[in-house]
Amino acid sequence: MQAKPFGLAVKALVWDDSGRILFLRRASISKRFAGTWEPPGGKMDAGEAFDTALVREVAEETGLTIVLDRVAGATQYDMPGMKLAVLFLEARVLSGEVGLSDEHDEYRWIQLNEVLRLELTPTLHAFLTVYLQKVSH
Amino acid sequence: MQAKPFGLAVKALVWDDSGRILFLRRASISKRFAGTWEPPGGKMDAGEAFDTALVREVAEETGLTIVLDRVAGATQYDMPGMKLAVLFLEARVLSGEVGLSDEHDEYRWIQLNEVLRLELTPTLHAFLTVYLQKVSH
Numbered sequence: 001m002q003a004k005p006f007g008l009a010v011k012a013l014v015w016d017d018s019g020r021i022l023f024l025r026r027a028s029i030s031k032r033f034a035g036t037w038e039p040p041g042g043k044m045d046a047g048e049a050f051d052t053a054l055v056r057e058v059a060e061e062t063g064l065t066i067v068l069d070r071v072a073g074a075t076q077y078d079m080p081g082m083k084l085a086v087l088f089l090e091a092r093v094l095s096g097e098v099g100l101s102d103e104h105d106e107y108r109w110i111q112l113n114e115v116l117r118l119e120l121t122p123t124l125h126a127f128l129t130v131y132l133q134k135v136s137h
Numbered sequence: 138m139q140a141k142p143f144g145l146a147v148k149a150l151v152w153d154d155s156g157r158i159l160f161l162r163r164a165s166i167s168k169r170f171a172g173t174w175e176p177p178g179g180k181m182d183a184g185e186a187f188d189t190a191l192v193r194e195v196a197e198e199t200g201l202t203i204v205l206d207r208v209a210g211a212t213q214y215d216m217p218g219m220k221l222a223v224l225f226l227e228a229r230v231l232s233g234e235v236g237l238s239d240e241h242d243e244y245r246w247i248q249l250n251e252v253l254r255l256e257l258t259p260t261l262h263a264f265l266t267v268y269l270q271k272v273s274h
Contacts, residue, residue: 046184050145050222072211074211076207083207089143
């Protein structure tokens, strides 16, 4: 009856001025979901404020300094031994040019009507389907 | 241009076996939103794992020991000086009987079709409208 522990990840949906969202492709060295596309961000450790941790994580992964605007929603990954709650925040670029870390091997700014054509995990695809319906109005 | 800092709150949508959800009414001593109904839970401090913190918070507010099942969604409160991201998790009761703390003066197990008749903050009303559509299918 004991439940699996939850972890918490926070991801940034970084919008540019043309209404596109930044996605990164997981490099082949990725332990999970190699080759799929994802927004920047990652798992939070207890002890970090999630907003400053997310800004730092995005800077490490993309070279961009972002500003967080608002909560976009949340979803969940069921993993062996734990569940991962994923909180998404809308953000925009304050400064910087994209430069990737070893975690990703490609990036793209994606128009809204192209997002669901990316190779995405089923969980992310389901979340973005609902999110894009909401922001397309 | 500097953004407001974000805080993080986590709330439990506690379901019973009859498909009802537990709501608590904020006591008149509440600094904000006195008299409105809310699910149990509260603000997380950096340094706590959010799942154990939520289980503890719900125990303090309701006397119930809960098990967290899954992420229900997220929303945001805009407050003076900060934004509050609120993550909702579905949960069920493992043991205990409801006994309230000073923060709340009444509780009710609410059928889904009655939830939106409660006095709710506009932010919570909007979130629950979407959530109830999702779980009613």
